[in-house]
Amino acid sequence: MSEQTQSQEHAAEPATYDVVAAQDRWRKVWDDLNPFEAADDGSRERRYALTMFPYPSGDLHMGHAEVMALHDVIARYWWQRGYDVLNPIGWDSFGLPAENAAIRRDEHPATYTYANIETQAESFRRYGMSFDWSRRLHTSDPEYYRWTQWLFLRFRERGLAYRRSSPVNWCPNDQTVLANEQVVGGMCDRCGAEVTKRELTQWYFKVTDYAQRLLDDMEGLKATWPERVLAMQRNWIGRSEGAHVDFEIEPAGEEPGRTVTVFTTRPDTLYGATFFVVAADAKLAGEICAPEQREAFEAYLAQVRKETDIDRLSSEREKTGVFLGRYAVNPVNGERIPVWAADYVLADYGTGAVMAVPAHDQRDLDFAKAFDLPVRRVVDTGEENPEETFVATAGDGVYVNSDDLDGLTDKASGIAQIVGRLEGEGRGKGAVNFRLRDWLLSRQRFWGCPIPIIHCPTCGEVPVPDDQLPVVLPDLRGADLKPKGTSPLAAAEEWVDVDCPSCGGPAKRDSDTMDTFVDSSWYFLRYCSPDYTEGPFDPEAVRRWMPAHQYVGGVEHAILHLLYSRFFTKVLHDMGMVDFEEPFQALLNQGQVINQGKAMSKSLGNGVNLGDMIDQYGVDAVRLTMVFAGPPEDDIDWADMSPSGSLKFLQRAWRLSGDVTSEPGTPYDGGDVTLRKATHRTLREVEHLVDSHRFNVVVARVMELVNVTRKAIDSGCGPTDPAVREAVEAVAILLSLVAPYTAEEMWSRLGHEPTVAKAGWPTVDEALLVQDSVTAVVQVQGKLRAKLEVGPDISEADLEAMALAEPVIQRALEGKTVRKVIVRAPKLVNIVAG
RNA sequence: GCCCUCGUAUCCCAAUGGCAGAGGAAGAGGUCUUAAAAACCUUUCAGUGUCGGUUCGAGUCCGACCGGGGGCACCA
Numbered sequence: 001m002s003e004q005t006q007s008q009e010h011a012a013e014p015a016t017y018d019v020v021a022a023q024d025r026w027r028k029v030w031d032d033l034n035p036f037e038a039a040d041d042g043s044r045e046r047r048y049a050l051t052m053f054p055y056p057s058g059d060l061h062m063g064h065a066e067v068m069a070l071h072d073v074i075a076r077y078w079w080q081r082g083y084d085v086l087n088p089i090g091w092d093s094f095g096l097p098a099e100n101a102a103i104r105r106d107e108h109p110a111t112y113t114y115a116n117i118e119t120q121a122e123s124f125r126r127y128g129m130s131f132d133w134s135r136r137l138h139t140s141d142p143e144y145y146r147w148t149q150w151l152f153l154r155f156r157e158r159g160l161a162y163r164r165s166s167p168v169n170w171c172p173n174d175q176t177v178l179a180n181e182q183v184v185g186g187m188c189d190r191c192g193a194e195v196t197k198r199e200l201t202q203w204y205f206k207v208t209d210y211a212q213r214l215l216d217d218m219e220g221l222k223a224t225w226p227e228r229v230l231a232m233q234r235n236w237i238g239r240s241e242g243a244h245v246d247f248e249i250e251p252a253g254e255e256p257g258r259t260v261t262v263f264t265t266r267p268d269t270l271y272g273a274t275f276f277v278v279a280a281d282a283k284l285a286g287e288i289c290a291p292e293q294r295e296a297f298e299a300y301l302a303q304v305r306k307e308t309d310i311d312r313l314s315s316e317r318e319k320t321g322v323f324l325g326r327y328a329v330n331p332v333n334g335e336r337i338p339v340w341a342a343d344y345v346l347a348d349y350g351t352g353a354v355m356a357v358p359a360h361d362q363r364d365l366d367f368a369k370a371f372d373l374p375v376r377r378v379v380d381t382g383e384e385n386p387e388e389t390f391v392a393t394a395g396d397g398v399y400v401n402s403d404d405l406d407g408l409t410d411k412a413s414g415i416a417q418i419v420g421r422l423e424g425e426g427r428g429k430g431a432v433n434f435r436l437r438d439w440l441l442s443r444q445r446f447w448g449c450p451i452p453i454i455h456c457p458t459c460g461e462v463p464v465p466d467d468q469l470p471v472v473l474p475d476l477r478g479a480d481l482k483p484k485g486t487s488p489l490a491a492a493e494e495w496v497d498v499d500c501p502s503c504g505g506p507a508k509r510d511s512d513t514m515d516t517f518v519d520s521s522w523y524f525l526r527y528c529s530p531d532y533t534e535g536p537f538d539p540e541a542v543r544r545w546m547p548a549h550q551y552v553g554g555v556e557h558a559i560l561h562l563l564y565s566r567f568f569t570k571v572l573h574d575m576g577m578v579d580f581e582e583p584f585q586a587l588l589n590q591g592q593v594i595n596q597g598k599a600m601s602k603s604l605g606n607g608v609n610l611g612d613m614i615d616q617y618g619v620d621a622v623r624l625t626m627v628f629a630g631p632p633e634d635d636i637d638w639a640d641m642s643p644s645g646s647l648k649f650l651q652r653a654w655r656l657s658g659d660v661t662s663e664p665g666t667p668y669d670g671g672d673v674t675l676r677k678a679t680h681r682t683l684r685e686v687e688h689l690v691d692s693h694r695f696n697v698v699v700a701r702v703m704e705l706v707n708v709t710r711k712a713i714d715s716g717c718g719p720t721d722p723a724v725r726e727a728v729e730a731v732a733i734l735l736s737l738v739a740p741y742t743a744e745e746m747w748s749r750l751g752h753e754p755t756v757a758k759a760g761w762p763t764v765d766e767a768l769l770v771q772d773s774v775t776a777v778v779q780v781q782g783k784l785r786a787k788l789e790v791g792p793d794i795s796e797a798d799l800e801a802m803a804l805a806e807p808v809i810q811r812a813l814e815g816k817t818v819r820k821v822i823v824r825a826p827k828l829v830n831i832v833a834g
Numbered sequence: 835g836c837c838c839u840c841g842u843a844u845c846c847c848a849a850u851g852g853c854a855g856a857g858g859a860a861g862a863g864g865u866c867u868u869a870a871a872a873a874c875c876u877u878u879c880a881g882u883g884u885c886g887g888u889u890c891g892a893g894u895c896c897g898a899c900c901g902g903g904g905g906c907a908c909c910a
Binding site: 016226227228229230231232233234235236238240242262263264265266277317319342343344345346348349350353354355356357361362363364366367433434435555558559628629630631633634635636637639640641642645646648649651652655694696697699700701702703704707710714775777779781782783784787819820821822824827828830831832 | 837859
């Protein structure tokens with residue numbers, strides 16, 4: 001500010017505050033006060049505010065800015081309400097990107113990772129996050145992954161971690177296997193390369209054992225989790241009800257007969273089965289193939305193996321397959337039907353074999369058409385006959401050509417009858433099948449948690465004894481980490497070669513590492529007792545804090561991380577280690593920050609750098625912008641944002657604090673009632689708004705309070721009125737949820753000691769919530785006709801009488817009979833007349 | 835194809851089934867200023883995607899459709 005303008009100012013008060021200086025000043029004060037460590041002493045009710053821990057890739061971006069701002073509103077609100085808040089932070093610090101970056105830069109992944117963590121930690125501090133830094137953890141620390149390994153071994157003891165050979169998703173670029181969840185549209189979730197299949201022996205978690213419980217327990221989350229997340233998990237688990245039906249495969253020449261079970265959701269169409277299909281890449285196909293068809297089958301199989309998921313996903317695809325030279329016998333009518341191998345049947349769903357009912361399943365019908373196989377309608381739905389139209393019908397209808405089912409008219413009884421019969425004859429039974437597959441957890445990469453298993457030629461799989469955990473990653477500094485299709489760990493001979501813990505003979509360590517989703521499936525438990533050495537967590541500490549009251553994070557983890565964490569929690573429950581079955585009581589998914597129509601990202605070049613925004617507008621303006629942008633779960637279009645508007649508002653709020661002329665501690669009692677009412681009404685409303693996550697409306701309410709306070713000072717009760725002090729103090733406390741630096745500036749200017757973050761929520765005076773008069777609306781036939789000023793506790797009878805006495809109403813009712821009067825005192829009267 | 839979700843002013847968005855507008859952005863006008871910025875004041879703008887139903891009363895509840903976003907999908 002120039003000397004000239006300063007000399008013209010009456011009050012020597014500047015019109016704005018120095019954002020940068022304020023950030024520097026309060027950052028130091030907060031570091032000294034350390035106000036956000038959870039006391040965990042039982043003096044106050046506990047609340048656990050959890051935010052999805054970040055992956056340490058470079059510095060923070062606007063996505064972090066949004067989720068952190070929203071999350072911090074909740075945590076800071078809880079502090080103000082007097083709870084003991086657990087608001088921890090940590091890093092999901094194992095993973096491929098660090099490894100790839102390290103290969104590019106020719107340095108150790110740990111160097112890159114821990115440097116990024118420091119950068120992000122510093123940015124979070126600058127951003128004013130109310131984290132409890134004393135509980136910070138990193139999943140790549142041996143003290144952490146020791147317990148990841150320990151948990152793996154416990155899962156294995158319970159039969160929930162096992163090894164098997166099967167075709168797996170393979171990313172040729174990252175040179176590692178992927179879980180189903182990491183394959184999106186046939187592409188690698190990480191690098192976008194086309195995923196292929198490989199036959200490999202891999203570790204799995206038996207998440208399918210928990211499919212039904214994962215589904216059922218979502219009932220209890222309905223009120224507090226977003227419906228779309230529950231819907232996604234439901235889709236992913238993919239429960240379907242039907243039956244297992246046994247078909248005999250006839251002996252053929254030397255080949256013996258055998259029983260093959262199929263899963264079907266339409267056992268009632270069994271009489272319409274005209275052929276039988278086995279997944280070409282299932283073991284079964286090779287086993288039952290007749291010798292004279294062997295050559296044709298092998299050729300077909302080779303062709304199928306070459307296909308990528310992209311090929312398979314294209315919907316307009318012609319059906320392909322090959323006859324296996326064998327016949328199956330339909331258990332209900334003894335009919336012989338040919339057995340084919342095809343790629344439209346999946347080896348890893350159901351039993352890898354289906355009964356084909358072309359009349360009532362479009363895929364089977366397409367196949368029948370391609371190979372000129374018979375079609376037989378067994379349900380007449382009233383639609384055109386699929387035998388002629390080649391359009392399968394799937395609805396209810398009258399059963400035909402179905403022996404004892406004939407004449408039934410609905411699916412439910414058809415299914416019940418045939419399943420009953422099959423069960424009676426021992427040829428089938430009702431069954432449930434899930435789309436969910438077991439979780440493939442091994443990865444052929446270096447920067448992950450080693451699998452604590454030793455392979456011994458004599459003893460087989462031997463777990464590393466608990467007292468030898470953790471199996472620490474070898475220091476491969478300088479070694480070649482480039483992906484080669486086998487884990488880089490396999491090449492570290494002095495690490496791999498060990499004595500068998502069981503027989504003492506020479507053995508080798510398992511050289512795969514775990515999927516990083518294993519690390520993140522239990523970190524929220526570790527936060528409760530991050531230094532505990534007797535187990536992954538202190539059961540008592542977990543009992544005190546868990547389940548987390550609020551989890552905040554991106555919808556991109558709707559399936560993967562959240563499903564896995566739920567699975568882990570249920571297993572731990574069954575092990576008796578925790579006494580709850582769901583880890584996250586409530587879930588909030590923030591939207592994405594969109595720029596130029598797409599989510600911000602480095603590769604698209606549409607990113608807006610958080611540091612730049614902070615330099616330009618300050619931390620508080622950025623936080624306020626993110627919170628005010630709209631409902632938290634909606635996407636934010638950066639083009640609609642106005643951080644400069646946010647800064648303008650903050651300065652406007654801040655100016656109020658300089659106008660207050662009363663002393664701190666002045667009783668508010670005698671203050672201007674109108675302003676006091678506005679203050680107390682705002683506080684009460686904000687309580688409800690925060691609880692229902694309508695943070696954008698919280699900001700609007702604070703703006704409103706700032707506006708009326710401005711008016712009160714300039715043209716109302718004036719700056720000396722205690723109500724003004726009360727209002728401005730309330731504004732500071734309210735702003736402390738969103739704009740901590742500005743709030744602290746105001747609090748200090750109001751004559752208080754830091755920190756405003758712990759000032760405490762003002763007690764709402766119920767008496768000040770009562771309005772002197774209310775505007776009652778009088779409607780005739782639902783249309784507004786008059787407004788009345790009435791007392792808030794007017795009786796229904798009085799209000800009705802007043803309404804009917806109103807001249808406007810009497811005119812409107814002329815020549816009509818009043819049929820009904822609806823009175824909702826004190827707000828509304830609706831007169832029905834005719 | 836199945837499932838979830840959203841649709842209010844120029845834009846972002848509010849509105850326990852009860853007066854459609856709280857807040858912001860943009861626009862217009864004004865006060866202050868030599869001027870501009872800042873600040874302050876005033877002000878314009880929709881009948882809620884469409885159709886139907888429930889109700890005394892529907893932006894809100896129900897159904898169908900249209901449009902946007904998302905999930906699942908050769909899953910038998």
